[in-house]
Amino acid sequence: MVTPAASHSRQDREPDPTPDAADLLVWYDRHRRVLPWRALPGAVPDPYRVWLSEIMLQQTTVAAVKPYFARFLERFPDIATLAAAPEEAVMSAWAGLGYYSRARNLHACAKAVVAAGGFPETVEGLRKLPGIGAYTAGAVAAIAFDRPAAAVDGNVERVVSRLFAVEEPLPGARPVLRRFAETLVPQERPGDFAQAVMDLGATLCTPKRPACALCPWMRPCRARREGTQDTFPRKLKKVAGALRRGAAFVVQRAGDGAILLRTRPASGLLGAMAEPPTSEWRTDYEPAHALLDAPLDARWKRLGTVRHVFTHFPLELTVFTAKVAADTAAPDGMRFTLPAAMGDEPLPGAMKKALALALETKLALPAPPPPPAPEPDLATPPPPEPPPRRAPVPKVLSRRPASAAPIRKK
């Protein structure tokens, strides 16, 4: 350290008080957000709801979680119901929310908790459960069991980095930020405190243009005092992944209009989710040779491409479609799913885009995206239109199916 304490020998006009949890709690009592998973003031929280919401909220916005949370509770009202449910039902209810390992771990965790007769109430006990890391263990211990634990998420890291003007960039600064955060946790109302810091980060101490004037911790905030609040937390810039390409094959059976699907491997990207058969996705994929990867012989029609951006790489799928005879057997490891059952298939967003392009109809795909469907979503079995005599020129969709991005190449 370059600066000895002596450098502050001159009298500071503002002494730099330590952030006081009580000040934040006063603010919280007046400005707390009303959220579906939050117990009313004075009420005892339900650990199942607290846990479920925390898992859903990992790297996911409140707005995105709300409808899923409501739906999940309807379908799995308590942890015993969840534990007893088939894996596919859980994946299906999660489809569209992303980070699907969360759903797999959620299910495994439910089983473990039921087997143990209930949730552990300590950070150490919670930390051992699948899908529960340092943050979630602290959050559940604090919120559900009112233990004095720190719940350090992105909000808290931002708040603390500003409070103490931490120069070290993320993610390296995480241990330091956690230590600072732990010093702030009060013995009184630790559960409310945990939620209060997150509310502060979500509503006032925002990534951009924080509303410092309204902040209960404006006084003790070092970044604010120095006018540098916008620059925290410091971060290392990230590199973008290379574009990967592949082909998706949408096969529709004559007669009943069933679609050929398969289930992806249980772990890894989109693990245990459903998809129409696709080729491998590679940075050097050559769409011109895509038919070599087709799942079966048919009159393939090239429709166009769909794009999707994952956290670490962008994907471009060339979509092919074909209609096959009603008596066609599904290749090994694949299945035909009837239009009416498509809603039960755990289809991730990328695959919904490919299917939407191929079917041109917003057939009520995975009912999951329950939120963004305000209007009645008719399950229209794709009308067996007359067989295309010649492959039409791949056209650009004029109207876009709800979940499908406009497909166009520059």
Place this chain on the structure above:
DNA sequence: TACACGTGGGT
């Protein structure tokens, strides 16, 4: 420690 791992919304 550094990556892998989704998705939708905001600027």
Place this chain on the structure above:
DNA sequence: TACCCAAGTGT
């Protein structure tokens, strides 16, 4: 359009 961001975890 291109990033950035959101109540992180597992390997």
